[in-house]
Amino acid sequence: MNKTPDESSPRLSNSAEVGAVLKNEDSSKVGSPRITPRKRKGPGLRDVSINDNSSPHKWRIVRWSTLLFINFLFFASFYFDIQILEGSLSASRLLGFHLADPFASFQVMLASRLVKVNLVIGLVTVIVIYLMLGGRFFCSWVCPYHLLAEFGEILHKFLIKKKIIKRNHVFDRKIKYYFYAIFLILALLSGYTIFEVINPVSILSRFIVYGPGLTLLWVFVLLIFEIFYSRRAWCRYFCPVGVSYNFIGRISPFNIRWNINNCSNCKKCQQACMVPFVLQETVNKGKSEYVVSGECTRCGLCIDACEDGALKYNIRYLDKLI
Amino acid sequence: MANIEKKSAKLNRRKFFKGSTLVMVGGALAYGIGSARILRSEDLLLRPPGALEENAFLASCIKCGQCLQVCPPQVVKLGKIDQGFGIGTPYIVPLEGACILCRGLPCVLACPTGALDHEISEGKEAAMGLAVISRPDTCLSIKGINGLVFQLENLAEVKDSIDLGKLSDLLTGLVEKLTPAEKEQWKLKFQLLELSPRVVSQILTKINPVSMKWIIEFMKGAQQTQHACRICLEECPINEESPISFKEKIDPDSGKKIVHPIVQKTCVGCGVCEMKCPTPEPSITIVPRLKWKEVSV
Numbered sequence: 229m230n231k232t233p234d235e236s237s238p239r240l241s242n243s244a245e246v247g248a249v250l251k252n253e254d255s256s257k258v259g260s261p262r263i264t265p266r267k268r269k270g271p272g273l274r275d276v277s278i279n280d281n282s283s284p285h286k287w288r289i290v291r292w293s294t295l296l297f298i299n300f301l302f303f304a305s306f307y308f309d310i311q312i313l314e315g316s317l318s319a320s321r322l323l324g325f326h327l328a329d330p331f332a333s334f335q336v337m338l339a340s341r342l343v344k345v346n347l348v349i350g351l352v353t354v355i356v357i358y359l360m361l362g363g364r365f366f367c368s369w370v371c372p373y374h375l376l377a378e379f380g381e382i383l384h385k386f387l388i389k390k391k392i393i394k395r396n397h398v399f400d401r402k403i404k405y406y407f408y409a410i411f412l413i414l415a416l417l418s419g420y421t422i423f424e425v426i427n428p429v430s431i432l433s434r435f436i437v438y439g440p441g442l443t444l445l446w447v448f449v450l451l452i453f454e455i456f457y458s459r460r461a462w463c464r465y466f467c468p469v470g471v472s473y474n475f476i477g478r479i480s481p482f483n484i485r486w487n488i489n490n491c492s493n494c495k496k497c498q499q500a501c502m503v504p505f506v507l508q509e510t511v512n513k514g515k516s517e518y519v520v521s522g523e524c525t526r527c528g529l530c531i532d533a534c535e536d537g538a539l540k541y542n543i544r545y546l547d548k549l550i
Numbered sequence: 551m552a553n554i555e556k557k558s559a560k561l562n563r564r565k566f567f568k569g570s571t572l573v574m575v576g577g578a579l580a581y582g583i584g585s586a587r588i589l590r591s592e593d594l595l596l597r598p599p600g601a602l603e604e605n606a607f608l609a610s611c612i613k614c615g616q617c618l619q620v621c622p623p624q625v626v627k628l629g630k631i632d633q634g635f636g637i638g639t640p641y642i643v644p645l646e647g648a649c650i651l652c653r654g655l656p657c658v659l660a661c662p663t664g665a666l667d668h669e670i671s672e673g674k675e676a677a678m679g680l681a682v683i684s685r686p687d688t689c690l691s692i693k694g695i696n697g698l699v700f701q702l703e704n705l706a707e708v709k710d711s712i713d714l715g716k717l718s719d720l721l722t723g724l725v726e727k728l729t730p731a732e733k734e735q736w737k738l739k740f741q742l743l744e745l746s747p748r749v750v751s752q753i754l755t756k757i758n759p760v761s762m763k764w765i766i767e768f769m770k771g772a773q774q775t776q777h778a779c780r781i782c783l784e785e786c787p788i789n790e791e792s793p794i795s796f797k798e799k800i801d802p803d804s805g806k807k808i809v810h811p812i813v814q815k816t817c818v819g820c821g822v823c824e825m826k827c828p829t830p831e832p833s834i835t836i837v838p839r840l841k842w843k844e845v846s847v
Contacts, residue, residue: 306619318638319614319662326662332612336663339609344664347612398563400571407578414582419609420635422582425589430613434628434638438615442631466574 271514272491274536281535287528291369299372302437317370317433318424319350326350327357330472331408332430335423338416355476361526363477367463367470368502368527372432373447377463380454381502387455397458399465401523408468428462429469460502474522484519484530485542486510492536500533518544589634595641596821596838598626599649599676600658600666604839610665613638617657617666623650626657639665642678644821644836651676651787651820674788679819679838681782681794683811689833690779691796691811697779698724699769701828706762714754721754722747727774739764778809782823782834793817815842 301313302320314321319328328350337343358366367374387393411423424430428447435444454461463470486507497511498504506521507530531539594604598617601607617640618626625647629636640657642649651673658666670676683689690697701720705712725745728736733745739761740753769775783794793816796809811834821836 306615314619314660315614315616315662319612319616321616321660321662328612328662333663336610336612340606340663340665342606342610342664344610344662346662346664350662397570398567399574400567403571403574406571406575410575410578410582414579414586415609418582418586419605420586420589421609421612422585422589422635424613425585425635425637426581430638434613434615438618438628443637 268493268495270491270493270495270511271488272493272511272536272538273489274492274538277492277494277536279535280537284532287532291527292375294369295372295375298370299433299436302433306437316430316437317372318427318430319347325353327354329430329469330354330476331411331469332421332424332427334412334472335415335421338412339419339421341416358473358476359480360482362480362482362524363475363522364470364473364525365477365480365482366473367467368525371429371469372436373428373450374463374525376432376447376451377454377460378502380451381460383455384459393456397461399458399461401465403465404468404471404474407466408471411468423468427469429467464503476522477524477526478520478522481544481546482526483542483544484524484526484528485540485544486517486519487538487540488514488517490536490538491534492538494535496533496535497530497539500529502527502529518542520544585634594838595629595633595636596644596649596678596819596836598640598642598657598666599651599655599673599678599818599820600661600668600670601678602665602667607665608635608639610663611639612663612665614662615640616660616662620656620660622652622656623647625649642821644824645832648821648825649678650822651818673820674791674816674818676818676820677841678821679836680840680842681813681817681819681821681823681834681836682840683813683833684835685829685831685833688829688831689811690829691782691809692778694778694808696770696775696777697781697828699766699775700779702762702766702769704828706759706766712757712762714757717757718750718754721750724769724772724774725750729773732768732772735768739768779828780811781826781828782811785822785826787820787822788816788818791816794823817842 298313301310302316304310305312305314312323315327317329318332319326321327326346326349328347330351333347333351336347361369384393384396388396407423414422426446428450431441431443431447435441450462458465491511493511495511498507501507502525503521503523506519506524509516509521510519526541528541531541597604597607598621602610613628615628615638618624618628625642626640627643629639629641631637633639653673655666655671655673655676658668658670660666661668683692686692690700698720701716705717705720725733725736725747728745736742736745740756742749742752780796783789783792783796786793793814794811795814797812798807799810800806801808813834819836819838819840823834824832824836827834
């Protein structure tokens with residue numbers, strides 16, 4: 229890790245690249261070749277990490293608490309009759325206002341060929357909420373399956389480390405888009421909400437609210453598959469529920485902001501990230517200031533992992549407006 | 551050598567990457583097309599009030615369970631895995647708890663997708679199914695037996711332990727319907743100052759096989775038990791619509807007068823009659839989704 233200052237020469241070409249990308253920000257610095265030695269490759273401008281890991285689990289704790297709290301509200305609505313968030317993740321009412329999962333709503337609309345006012349209200353409300361919160365924010369902050377999958381991922385990594393399983397199997401991330409299209413078309417053609425039978429999110433949510441059933445076995449099968457064969461396979465490659473939020477997330481202004489001046493290119497964010505490729509445009513290539521991929525779940529793991537304060541939650545364009 | 555191995559491993563992964571996509575997409579299609587045939591459940595369940603026609607209902611229900619959450623008597627259940635596409639959809643088992651057609655139909659109001667149709671706003675507009683006299687041979691009405699006496703005798707038959715909860719329900723119902731003269735007799739028998747549903751608990755403390763026998767004998771002669779069983783109609787939540795009528799017929803074999811309960815058009819199939827029917831196996835049962843036309847033909 230500790231390289232000597234002599235190894236600074238390969239940095240020069242790289243810093244020129246950064247200059248091309250960030251013309252307006254750091255043109256003065258880039259003009260002359262950097263003299264100070266750099267430790268790691270990458271577009272980040274900080275030379276040595278300040279190793280500030282004072283809050284390494286802050287956002288994870290906040291996020292898990294939120295997730296558990298939201299699902300507890302669902303549970304409490306039925307079990308204790310506390311009517312704050314009634315229903316389940318397919319459709320619910322928050323203090324009386326309809327909410328409906330976009331993918332489930334689309335399936336219902338296509339299968340029944342009816343467009344009901346309440347469902348549209350619920351759908352629009354959810355879209356607006358996640359436009360503000362950032363699309364797949366739903367996945368990491370609300371979805372109960374995501375929490376199980378996170379534990380599955382930890383277990384998977386442990387098994388690989390212990391050489392109990394050989395390797396992780398990587399699928400094509402586009403499969404979920406194919407699934408999205410397939411199940412919507414099937415709903416239209418068959419007149420049934422076919423995907424809802426195997427939807428682990430709604431199965432789990434119904435389990436939390438209304439008690440267990442045999443359908444939980446399917447969730448169990450998925451988890452086993454993720455632990456022993458393909459890491460986080462459902463969320464990453466297959467889940468069409470997340471696809472709706474993915475689309476919403478692409479235009480949502482609530483993003484992770486990457487501060488090039490603070491980044492020391494340690495790449496710890498990518499090691500922590502559950503969908504590491506979303507950080508490529510920022511920390512690898514330095515092409516973008518914001519993590520704008522629809523796949524980003526705004527989980528905050530990268531923020532927790534960053535020891536240089538280079539990553540923060542931010543609202544895109546807000547700083548420019550002000 | 552190591553290089554070649556690495557390369558072939560890379561090639562293998564690429565192959566897996568492409569192959570697996572095909573397998574997954576194919577699998578999803580196969581599941582979708584196959585399931586449309588397999589997962590169609592044949593038996594019809596009793597759905598909550600306002601449910602659309604079964605196929606439309608299955609298509610519209612988003613499986614959120616909000617109807618279950620708002621159900622005041624908590625009788626709505628959610629479909630399990632054996633119901634195929636009906637998984638997570640609401641249904642009612644009248645024997646375990648029947649729909650009481652609550653005022654304002656909260657389940658219908660709660661439905662976000664219109665699977666429970668917002669067109670209806672009152673219990674009498676529901677069309678869940680129809681009641682049928684499925685066991686005329688045990689029906690107390692046809693046999694000419696009073697339902698209340700039958701229930702009291704059933705309770706007394708169980709030696710040693712009388713189901714006090716059930717007895718309490720029965721007594722609460724019957725004391726109000728006693729004539730003033732009958733009330734006086736009860737007051738004397740149980741040493742009470744007044745007779746109202748409030749003192750049922752006091753009567754219960756004095757229940758023993760002897761007093762139970764007295765109650766049964768008394769009730770056999772009481773005014774309110776002088777007709778055959780009509781519990782199905784009495785308990786019906788919409789009995790002002792008279793969904794069951796009782797017609798006198800002459801039995802062709804014995805020449806005796808018998809009273810036949812006949813389900814009318816106004817029955818919505820809520821299932822309270824099935825739940826309340828005093829015979830061990832309910833003599834009146836709900837056929838879900840049955841329409842009155844089909845019966846009359």
